[in-house]
Amino acid sequence: MLKIKDLKKNYGDFFLDCSLEVNRGQITGLIGQNGSGKSTTFKSILGLVYPNGGNITVFGKDYHYLTTKEKENIGVVLSDSGFSGYLRIKDIVPVLDNMYRTFDKSYFLEQVQKFQLPLNKQIKDFSTGMKAKLKVLVAISHDAKLLILDEPTAGLDVVARDELLEMLREFMEKDENRSILISSHISSDLESICDDLYMIHNGKIVFHEDTDVLLSDYGLLKVDEDQYHEIDKQYILRVKKEPFGYSCLTNQKQFYIENYPKITIEKGTIDEVITMMIRGLQK
Numbered sequence: 001m002l003k004i005k006d007l008k009k010n011y012g013d014f015f016l017d018c019s020l021e022v023n024r025g026q027i028t029g030l031i032g033q034n035g036s037g038k039s040t041t042f043k044s045i046l047g048l049v050y051p052n053g054g055n056i057t058v059f060g061k062d063y064h065y066l067t068t069k070e071k072e073n074i075g076v077v078l079s080d081s082g083f084s085g086y087l088r089i090k091d092i093v094p095v096l097d098n099m100y101r102t103f104d105k106s107y108f109l110e111q112v113q114k115f116q117l118p119l120n121k122q123i124k125d126f127s128t129g130m131k132a133k134l135k136v137l138v139a140i141s142h143d144a145k146l147l148i149l150d151e152p153t154a155g156l157d158v159v160a161r162d163e164l165l166e167m168l169r170e171f172m173e174k175d176e177n178r179s180i181l182i183s184s185h186i187s188s189d190l191e192s193i194c195d196d197l198y199m200i201h202n203g204k205i206v207f208h209e210d211t212d213v214l215l216s217d218y219g220l221l222k223v224d225e226d227q228y229h230e231i232d233k234q235y236i237l238r239v240k241k242e243p244f245g246y247s248c249l250t251n252q253k254q255f256y257i258e259n260y261p262k263i264t265i266e267k268g269t270i271d272e273v274i275t276m277m278i279r280g281l282q283k
């Protein structure tokens with residue numbers, strides 16, 4: 001569906017070097033802190049940023065060679081884009097109708113009603129949540145095959161985030177060939193909907209794993225000095241010094257549960273795993 005190979009982009013002392021793939025029928029998440037390179041990656045996919053190197057294919061082609069019809073198959077939410085604040089939803093309906101041959105006006109209006117978005121209010125007077133919902137609604141209302149969503153949940157409260165993620169789940173359920181690339185710095189958002197997760201840090205992909213594997217096989221060993229020296233370290237990915245001894249990240253939790261029953265092994269949240277991948281030392 002989408003393949004990024006060795007994408008390079010330099011901005012002063014920032015160097016992006018990113019490879020990732022989004023497979024058909026899957027939701028892929030890109031997690032990264034502010035300034036890690038998420039938006040630069042998304043804009044490069046859409047031809048809005050000119051890369052210094054690498055290769056990006058969408059539906060098997062370079063974005064610039066996609067036909068208008070193929071481009072209509074992509075639904076986009078970018079953090080710094082949106083409709084003019086002076087427009088109202090009732091003004092943008094005919095625009096969308098003209099822009100996309102596949103625009104599903106009745107679905108769009110149904111969802112507008114469901115999310116209680118005002119038809120007659122200028123978008124500049126919408127709350128952050130209302131603006132975010134509208135952006136996602138536009139992206140999912142023209143039968144896109146691929147959604148590219150840069151931080152669609154930014155600035156939303158928990159309820160609004162859940163509603164938005166529910167919209168995406170429904171979008172995926174309707175057609176098994178659809179895919180989504182979604183970024184966030186809130187890992188719990190992505191954990192609940194993504195099939196696989198990439199972590200970007202300082203422009204580099206530092207981690208990629210299936211969400212199921214991450215949740216089932218990764219763990220944090222909490223060991224004292226003696227236990228640390230005793231354990232087999234072949235499945236330890238990262239180590240961090242702690243007041244009690246060491247935290248050790250493993251991707252083979254079961255191995256340590258079976259062989260070292262006395263050691264405390266915590267499941268580890270995705271945030272903890274990511275923090276260890278970034279800040280922990282390689283053993």
Ligand SMILES: Nc1ncnc2c1ncn2[C@@H]1O[C@H](COP(=O)(O)OP(=O)(O)OP(=O)(O)O)[C@@H](O)[C@H]1O
Nearest residue numbers: 011014032033034035036037038039040041079185
């Ligand atoms: N047009 C630009 N000119 C110069 N530097 C840029 C430009 N766009 C991005 N950068 C720099 O590239 C780096 C990555 O920015 P990017 O917007 O891709 O990060 P991000 O992960 O999307 O962050 P955020 O979550 O804050 O939006 C930052 O250091 C940023 O200052």
